[in-house]
Amino acid sequence: MIELRELTKSYGGRAAVDGLSVRVQPGVVTGFLGPNGSGKSTTMRMILGLDAPDHGQALVVGTRYADLNWPLKTVGALLDAGAFHPGRSGQAHLAALAASNDIPASRVGRVLDVVGLSDAAERRAGTYSLGMRQRLGIAVALLGDPGVLLLDEPVNGLDPEGIRWIRDLLRGLAAEGRTVFVSSHLIAEMALTADRLVVIGRGRLLAETTVAELAGRHDNLEDAFFRLTSQATDYRGTEVS
Numbered sequence: 026m027i028e029l030r031e032l033t034k035s036y037g038g039r040a041a042v043d044g045l046s047v048r049v050q051p052g053v054v055t056g057f058l059g060p061n062g063s064g065k066s067t068t069m070r071m072i073l074g075l076d077a078p079d080h081g082q083a084l085v086v087g088t089r090y091a092d093l094n095w096p097l098k099t100v101g102a103l104l105d106a107g108a109f110h111p112g113r114s115g116q117a118h119l120a121a122l123a124a125s126n127d128i129p130a131s132r133v134g135r136v137l138d139v140v141g142l143s144d145a146a147e148r149r150a151g152t153y154s155l156g157m158r159q160r161l162g163i164a165v166a167l168l169g170d171p172g173v174l175l176l177d178e179p180v181n182g183l184d185p186e187g188i189r190w191i192r193d194l195l196r197g198l199a200a201e202g203r204t205v206f207v208s209s210h211l212i213a214e215m216a217l218t219a220d221r222l223v224v225i226g227r228g229r230l231l232a233e234t235t236v237a238e239l240a241g242r243h244d245n246l247e248d249a250f251f252r253l254t255s256q257a258t259d260y261r262g263t264e265v266s
Contacts, residue, residue, distance in 0.1 A: 026051060026204055027072060027173060031081035034067055034228075041067040042228035044081070049206045049223070051172070054199045056219030056236075057208040060254050064228035065208040066104065069175050073102055085173055097126040101166030102175045106158040106182070108165075111151025115142055115161050118150055119168060128169050136164040141190070155182030163191070173204040180214060192218045212250040216240070226254045 027049035034042045042064045049055045059065050070076040072083040074090040082089070085100050093099050109118045119133045137143045140160040145153065150161060159182045166174055176195075180188050195218055199205045209215050215222065216236050224232040224239075231254065232239065240246050 026086060027175075027206055028084045028087070029068070029072075029081070030084070032068065032071060032078050032083055033080040034064075034071060034076060034078050040228050042071070042078075045225065045228060045230055046081075047223050047230060047233060049204055050221075051204040052199060052202050053220035054195050054205045054207060054218055055221045055223060056215035057206055057223050057225070058212060058215055058250065059208075059210065059225040059231075061210055063210075063226050063254070065210075065225065066177055067228070068225075069102070069104060069177050069206075069208060072175060073100070073104070075104075095126055095169070097122065097128065097169035097171065099169070099171050100173045100175065101169060101171040102177075103159075103162040103166045103179055104175075104177045106155070106162040109150045109158075109161065112149055114147050115150050115153070115164070116146040118161070119164060122165060122168055126169060132168055132170065136167045139167060139194075140164045156184060156187055159183055160187070163194075171203070173206075174198060175206045177208045178210075179207060180209070180211070188214070212246050216246050224250070224254070 029045050029047045032042055032045040045068060057065050067076060071078050072085065072090065090096060090100060116133060116137065119136065120130065123130055123133055137146050140163050142157065142160050142164065145157060153161060159179060163179060166176065179191055183191060195205050195207060219236060221235055222239060
């Protein structure tokens with residue numbers, strides 16, 4: 026489980042995340058939706074201890090990320106698909122992370138196979154396409170066989186086959202009882218992937234619901250998303266966080 030308690034963060038006097046309280050439950054894919062600049066990435070960074078909140082708490086299985094003994098065994102995350110040394114091979118990148126987190130070396134080959142990079146394992150990661158970098162980032166997230174997964178815009182750079190693959194992967198991981206929290210600004214994709222939705226705008230919670238419930242309130246999901254997020258814009262109609 027991920028629990029956010031009145032999570033708040035400001036930059037230059039402007040709220041990026043504003044009193045956000047949410048519980049992300051295991052066993053389902055939870056889509057984290059909002060327009061670009063709505064505070065999704067900042068929220069995920071605070072969950073992972075990369076940014077300190079001004080107020081409130083972000084807890085993973087009841088604990089701050091910084092207090093976890095072996096973080097990669099508890100939480101797998103993809104925030105930046107380019108977070109690797111370009112001169113290292115994909116396999117070497119994963120092997121170094123495994124060694125530093127007391128993860129069996131056998132997991133490296135396993136996750137490379139899961140993400141479809143076995144044939145490119147010995148290639149320098151700097152030569153990977155954007156889609157391959159996304160797959161490597163997902164391999165990092167899966168490396169410690171964690172019970173909690175946070176993925177920021179994981180479909181970026183993936184072709185249609187890759188999008189179908191990540192959709193099936195996430196739903197399979199949730200079916201195993203894991204907590205799966207996935208950010209996106211694409212309501213149509215989340216409708217095919219997620220069971221539950223957390224919608225924010227200007228860092229504020231706008232809705233916490235199921236896909237079916239949200240669709241039932243409006244003619245279509247795109248209209249529902251627009252109506253919700255338009256509540257979080259200024260009078261000029263532009264996002265302000």
